[in-house]
Amino acid sequence: MGYYVVMLPMLDEEKSRVYRPEHLAYLEEQRGKGRIFANGRFPDGSGGMVIYKADNLEQAQQWAAEDPYVLHGARRAEVREWEMVPGAL
Template sequence: MKYFAVFLPIIDTEKSRIYRPQHLEFLENKRREGKIFANGRFTDGSGGLVIYKAESSDEVLELVRQDPYVAEGARGYEIHEWEMSPV
């Protein structure tokens, strides 16, 4: 299993407000499926970050495109494979 950090910068503030409930429901569903390691918003209001667990970047891209924020044009996305350092 690999980890992927997905930045979700705001494109449209109003759409972000409108689609927030659907986005949060989407994240909760993916968390229950074991697809999300962590997520949260940036305190400067610029967007948020989701760290997905997946087998490939193609799998993550498919998940990201299902997120209502992305599907409805509220947020952009940037995907990076992330290697967690041992503590």
């Protein structure tokens, strides 16, 4: 199991607004399956990020491609493996 960062840069603001409810429902479904470590939007409106817990890069790419934002062309998905280093709290 590894961590995979999915950057979701904005492609179309109107489509992002329209498909936001579907995107959030998709993330909630993925969270319920234990697949999401963290997610959030960028306050400057440039997009957002999801960190998936997956077995491999291909699996994370598949989940990212199934996001309604990506399916409908509102956002692009850029997937990278992430080697998390926990910090001291």
